[in-house]
Amino acid sequence: MNKRVVLVMVILCSFLLGGVAFSQEAKLKAGFIYVGPIGDLGWSHAHEQARQVLEETYPWLDTIYVEAVPEGEVEGIIDRLVNQEKVDVVVTTSFGFMDGTVNAAKRYPDKIFFHCSGFKRAPNLATYMADFHQVYYLNGIMAGALTKSGKIGYVGTFPTPELKRHINAFTLGVRRVNPQAEVNVRWLQSAWYDPQGAKEAAEALVAEGVDVLAFTEDSASVVQVAEEKGLPSFGHYSPMLSYAPNHLVSGQLVHWEAIYLDFFAKVYAGLYTNQNLDNLDYWWLLNDGAVELGADFGVPINPVYEETLKSYMVDDPVYGNISVYDLVFKLEAAMADPEYAFSPFTGPIKDRQGNIRVPSSVRLSLEDLITMEWAVEGVAGPWPGEPE
Amino acid sequence: MDRKKLTQFHVELSLQPTLSSTVFSSLLAIILAFACGGVIFLFYHISPGVGYQTFFRGSLGSWYAFSETLKRTIPLLLVGEGLSLAFRAQVLNIGAEGQILLGAVAATWVALFSGLPSFLLLPAMFILGFLAGAGWALIPAIFKTRFAVNEVLSTLMLNYVAFNLVLYLIAGPWKGKGVRGFTYTDTFPEAAWLKTMGITRVPYFTLLVGIALAIGGYFFLKKSALGFELRIVGSSPETARFLGINEEKIILFTMFLSGGLSGFAGVGEVAGIHHLLRHPDHISLGYGYTAIIVAWLARANPLAVILTSFLFGALLSGGDALRVSLGIPFQVVSVFNGLILFFLISTEHLSRYRIIWRDKKEVEKNGS
Numbered sequence: 001m002n003k004r005v006v007l008v009m010v011i012l013c014s015f016l017l018g019g020v021a022f023s024q025e026a027k028l029k030a031g032f033i034y035v036g037p038i039g040d041l042g043w044s045h046a047h048e049q050a051r052q053v054l055e056e057t058y059p060w061l062d063t064i065y066v067e068a069v070p071e072g073e074v075e076g077i078i079d080r081l082v083n084q085e086k087v088d089v090v091v092t093t094s095f096g097f098m099d100g101t102v103n104a105a106k107r108y109p110d111k112i113f114f115h116c117s118g119f120k121r122a123p124n125l126a127t128y129m130a131d132f133h134q135v136y137y138l139n140g141i142m143a144g145a146l147t148k149s150g151k152i153g154y155v156g157t158f159p160t161p162e163l164k165r166h167i168n169a170f171t172l173g174v175r176r177v178n179p180q181a182e183v184n185v186r187w188l189q190s191a192w193y194d195p196q197g198a199k200e201a202a203e204a205l206v207a208e209g210v211d212v213l214a215f216t217e218d219s220a221s222v223v224q225v226a227e228e229k230g231l232p233s234f235g236h237y238s239p240m241l242s243y244a245p246n247h248l249v250s251g252q253l254v255h256w257e258a259i260y261l262d263f264f265a266k267v268y269a270g271l272y273t274n275q276n277l278d279n280l281d282y283w284w285l286l287n288d289g290a291v292e293l294g295a296d297f298g299v300p301i302n303p304v305y306e307e308t309l310k311s312y313m314v315d316d317p318v319y320g321n322i323s324v325y326d327l328v329f330k331l332e333a334a335m336a337d338p339e340y341a342f343s344p345f346t347g348p349i350k351d352r353q354g355n356i357r358v359p360s361s362v363r364l365s366l367e368d369l370i371t372m373e374w375a376v377e378g379v380a381g382p383w384p385g386e387p388e
Numbered sequence: 389m390d391r392k393k394l395t396q397f398h399v400e401l402s403l404q405p406t407l408s409s410t411v412f413s414s415l416l417a418i419i420l421a422f423a424c425g426g427v428i429f430l431f432y433h434i435s436p437g438v439g440y441q442t443f444f445r446g447s448l449g450s451w452y453a454f455s456e457t458l459k460r461t462i463p464l465l466l467v468g469e470g471l472s473l474a475f476r477a478q479v480l481n482i483g484a485e486g487q488i489l490l491g492a493v494a495a496t497w498v499a500l501f502s503g504l505p506s507f508l509l510l511p512a513m514f515i516l517g518f519l520a521g522a523g524w525a526l527i528p529a530i531f532k533t534r535f536a537v538n539e540v541l542s543t544l545m546l547n548y549v550a551f552n553l554v555l556y557l558i559a560g561p562w563k564g565k566g567v568r569g570f571t572y573t574d575t576f577p578e579a580a581w582l583k584t585m586g587i588t589r590v591p592y593f594t595l596l597v598g599i600a601l602a603i604g605g606y607f608f609l610k611k612s613a614l615g616f617e618l619r620i621v622g623s624s625p626e627t628a629r630f631l632g633i634n635e636e637k638i639i640l641f642t643m644f645l646s647g648g649l650s651g652f653a654g655v656g657e658v659a660g661i662h663h664l665l666r667h668p669d670h671i672s673l674g675y676g677y678t679a680i681i682v683a684w685l686a687r688a689n690p691l692a693v694i695l696t697s698f699l700f701g702a703l704l705s706g707g708d709a710l711r712v713s714l715g716i717p718f719q720v721v722s723v724f725n726g727l728i729l730f731f732l733i734s735t736e737h738l739s740r741y742r743i744i745w746r747d748k749k750e751v752e753k754n755g756s
Contacts, residue, residue, distance in 0.1 A: 031712075037717075037718065064712070064715060065715070066711050066712050067711075067717065067718055068718040070669070070670045070673055071662075071666060071667070071670045072657075072661050072662045072666070072670055072671070072673075073673075073708075075589065076456055076459070076589065076705075076708065077708065077712060079452065079456075080446070080456075080708060080709060080712040080713075081712060083452060084445075084446070084709070084712065084713060085712060085713060095568075095570050096570070096572070096666065096667075096670070099575070099663075107587075119568065158559070158569070158570065158571055159569060160568060160569035160570050161568055161569045162569075164569070189555070189559045189571070190555065191667070191669075370568075371568065373569070384559075384560075385563075385569060
């Protein structure tokens with residue numbers, strides 16, 4: 001008993017000392033490593049925006065960044081950040097940096113590491129992710145109301161569980177208001193940033209008869225194709241309203257700064273140390289303010305589409321006779337509720353082979369979400385890695 | 389008479405550039421490139437002094453920095469050795485990038501799918517990697533000898549084929565089970581990892597092979613009969629034909645060797661650094677193209693390749709330091725490489741001129 005009390009005291013003191021140590025030093029210094037150039041419209045750009053917010057918000061924090069770092073070079077860059085730039089915290093923002101970050105965390109046990117989208121953790125290495133599946137569900141509801149042909153096009157980069165989860169959520173949304181519609185998927189499998197490939201894939205989908213476009217890729221290509229063909233579309237990652245002022249309905253927007261602000265405040269306060277990050281995995285959603293529904297920040301639905309969506313009435317199993325416009329905001333409120341009142345992946349859900357994947361009134365666990373390989377009913381087209 | 393008094397030296401055109409004129413024009417090219425680089429620093433409101441200091445400290449200023457430079461030097465050295473022999477024979481192999489990837493592919497197959505016992509993994513990876521790179525280079529070589537297809541185009545085009553082959557493998561049949569749907573293979577077993585020097589990430593095996601090759605390549609060119617034939621084919625195809633030298637044999641040999649060494653370098657990258665096969669852009673980092681400049685700058689002299697590959701290794705790791713410490717965009721490092729190549733080509737002409745300094749006494753004597 002006594003031993004335990006002493007142990008708790010020691011841990012508490014070390015927390016306090018950690019906090020004191022950091023606040024005595026003038027500043028905390030963090031280095032951000034991006035896999036892409038910050039000039040893209042996607043992933044790395046969004047992280048860089050968040051870093052700038054962080055730098056402006058916390059006077060006690062200095063940040064630097066390194067862009068376009070090849071995955072195999074990440075350890076060398078971390079070495080430079082730690083040895084030459086004397087950073088206290090290293091943030092690595094690509095799945096491919098995972099093993100390099102794990103090695104570096106072992107080599108520098110007194111530094112703190114923060115890795116995005118990975119699943120390996122250590123006492124001084126935490127992970128984080130801002131996930132879009134709820135936002136995709138809301139986009140899907142609008143897409144289901146806007147399609148006339150009943151065929152919606154989706155351009156995806158790589159068939160990872162993340163994209164499969166997002167396409168499934170999108171399709172579940174589509175089918176909530178339009179049970180006969182299907183989502184036609186095309187995979188690029190070339191790069192996360194492939195404007196030319198995305199353009200060709202979107203044009204091919206339009207040629208096949210889809211009349212709404214959504215996508216996961218780090219450029220505005222698909223939106224530009226939609227503008228050119230006069231079809232409704234949904235933006236990804238960055239505000240893309242300016243690329244298709246009349247044909248961007250809504251989209252998915254990220255606020256990485258929500259996670260960064262929280263994490264760094266707790267590191268600075270000494271709550272997060274190089275000893276206690278083993279189980280720290282941020283999985284932040286609508287209710288955490290890490291993601292936003294919108295064609296632009298503060299524009300959840302493009303006013304151009306307001307009338308159409310308000311006049312499209314559905315008989316919803318939960319909300320009764322309701323316009324799609326109102327349904328979107330009801331569901332957004334339900335998902336943004338701190339009690340997490342609604343999840344798109346609530347059963348019963350069947351995969352497209354007809355197997356029950358989520359039993360009635362069961363909600364998928366985090367582990368099920370991040371390892372998702374199956375496709376929901378309504379997804380059409382190839383699905384690499386689909387379970388038998 | 390009066391004019392002679394004024395001129396203390398004159399310039400002479402010589403057909404064969406001498407060692408000193410080559411060194412002089414190369415140094416001049418590098419100095420001019422660095423001077424232009426200084427202007428780039430000014431654009432980013434960084435004093436060139438600070439810029440160069442960061443650059444040199446980050447590439448040579450500490451053991452750590454030096455090891456990062458060595459790490460980048462190794463693939464350039466291996467590929468550059470092969471290319472220097474090919475270029476010496478006027479065989480323009482531009483396909484090293486693809487040959488590196490083929491070596492990496494063969495090594496990955498051995499490491500993950502061959503089922504060989506652990507102790508055989510690394511030797512088999514290097515042997516098969518060499519053969520894969522060599523075989524890939526033989527395709528354009530045979531096209532050249534049989535159908536007179538220009539090897540610059542065919543080797544370059546095959547780079548894209550190799551690139552897409554890697555993409556296909558990592559997204560399709562070789563996609564890893566433990567990578568959550570991302571496009572990587574699984575990690576190699578540790579028996580297939582190259583040992584590194586101490587706490588650095590420099591695989592010493594490939595470094596030693598590179599240096600041994602440089603020395604071997606030098607004596608091969610100087611002393612061996614085949615080396616002699618190779619040089620004749622390169623410097624004067626007419627003479628070679630007159631002497632009855634089999635030109636086809638030289639083309640096939642140099643392509644085989646340069647492709648093989650590129651493949652070998654590719655094995656070194658996946659076995660020494662990545663320990664898996666990933667997106668082709670992240671495996672080779674353009675070493676296959678940079679090595680062309682390395683071999684050019686060395687004037688296709690195998691011993692000089694040690695120097696030039698180290699120079700470019702330093703350029704790459706110094707470039708990293710600029711990005712980390714001064715926040716200079718990554719493209720600027722490529723601009724630096726481009727500048728050096730640009731000035732090298734422009735000063736190439738200069739190396740054909742010789743400056744003859746006239747003896748002061750002689751000048752006085754003539755003048756009196």
